[in-house]
Amino acid sequence: EVQLVESGGGLVQPGRSLRLSCAASGFIFDDFAMHWVRQVPGKGLEWVSGIAWNSGRIGYADSVNGRFTISRDNAKTSLYLRMNSLRPEDTALYYCTKDIFAALAGRGFDSWGQGTLVTVSS
Amino acid sequence: SYELTQPPSVSVSPGQTASITCSGYNLGEKYACWYQQKPGQSPILVIYQDTKRPSGIPGRFSGSNSGNTATLTISGTQPMDEADYYCQAWDTSAYVFGTGTKVTVL
Numbered sequence: 001e002v003q004l005v006e007s008g009g010g011l012v013q014p015g016r017s018l019r020l021s022c023a024a025s026g027f028i029f030d031d032f033a034m035h036w037v038r039q040v041p042g043k044g045l046e047w048v049s050g051i052a053w054n055s056g057r058i059g060y061a062d063s064v065n066g067r068f069t070i071s072r073d074n075a076k077t078s079l080y081l082r083m084n085s086l087r088p089e090d091t092a093l094y095y096c097t098k099d100i101f102a103a104l105a106g107r108g109f110d111s112w113g114q115g116t117l118v119t120v121s122s
Numbered sequence: 123s124y125e126l127t128q129p130p131s132v133s134v135s136p137g138q139t140a141s142i143t144c145s146g147y148n149l150g151e152k153y154a155c156w157y158q159q160k161p162g163q164s165p166i167l168v169i170y171q172d173t174k175r176p177s178g179i180p181g182r183f184s185g186s187n188s189g190n191t192a193t194l195t196i197s198g199t200q201p202m203d204e205a206d207y208y209c210q211a212w213d214t215s216a217y218v219f220g221t222g223t224k225v226t227v228l
Contacts, residue, residue: 035217045157045165045208047217059215062123100170106212108155108170115164 002026002111004096009116012086020116022079022096027111030054030074033099035109036081038092038118048094049081053102064090086120093117124213126220133226140196142223144209147190152211154192156185160205168207169194201227 008020020036035050049060049070058070069082079096094116097109126146134140144154154172157165167176169185172192182197192211196203204227209220 037219044222045159045210045219047210047219050217059217061216095164100167100176104212104215106153106155106210106217108153108167108210109157109165110167110170110176112164112166 002098004098004111004113006094006096006113006116009094009118011119011121013122014087014120016086017082017084018086018118020081020083020094020096020118022113024077024079024096024098027098029072029077032102033104034072034079035097035099036070036079037095037097037109037112038090039095039115040092046092050099050104051079052104057104059104083118086118088120091118091120124211124216124218126209126211126218128207128209128220128223130221131224131226133228134196134199135228136201137198140199140203140225142194142196142207142209142225144192144194144211144220145190146192146211146213146218146220149190149192149211150188152187152213154185154187155210156183156192156194157208157210158203158205159208165208196225199225199227203227 005023036048096113098111101107156169159165172187
């Protein structure tokens with residue numbers, strides 16, 4: 001059974017940093033691309049960032065480009081998101097998701113974690 | 123930036139067919155997928171690569187994609203299908219989600 005468990009969320013002041021982690025199990029981690037998707041409670045889904053199976057290709061939404069950094073450790077079957085210069089509009093539930101494909105190719109995300117809540121407020 | 127537009131809401135009677143549209147420029151030239159999200163739960167992939175169903179997704183869910191519109195069809199809608207539905211596509215190195223559609227089974 002695929003399991004994705006996010007951690008690292010919490011309350012942080014504007015301008016500060018936070019690092020999210022996602023522990024993956026139940027599948028061959030380095031066979032698949034991985035992503036972070038966020039959702040403001042009661043609102044829609046927003047793709048944040050994605051990383052190919054070998055970290056060879058990485059993408060970011062315009063809203064976080066230059067502030068967030070995605071990475072993965074295939075040996076530890078873990079995905080990370082370093083978030084710098086956080087803004088109140090970054091407040092959301094952040095989901096770790098598994099792609100159905102190895103590359104960033106728009107095929108779909110077939111497994112989702114339960115999410116970790118990030119609140120940016122003074 | 124690329125945008126995908128969905129109707130805010132769709133209502134359907136039990137046993138009838140619900141169709142949810144997703145509109146975007148030349149969407150038919152990209153892969154579209156669909157997610158179902160029930161209150162308090164994480165999204166679930168119900169259609170990928172325009173028409174394919176992941177294992178475990180009932181056959182009443184189907185998809186199509188042509189021109190500027192992708193469509194998710196739920197045939198024989200059941201009360202358990204009441205949820206929010208989001209389309210998604212990939213455009214110039216970024217994934218885009220649709221605006222979301224709330225399906226109500228009356």
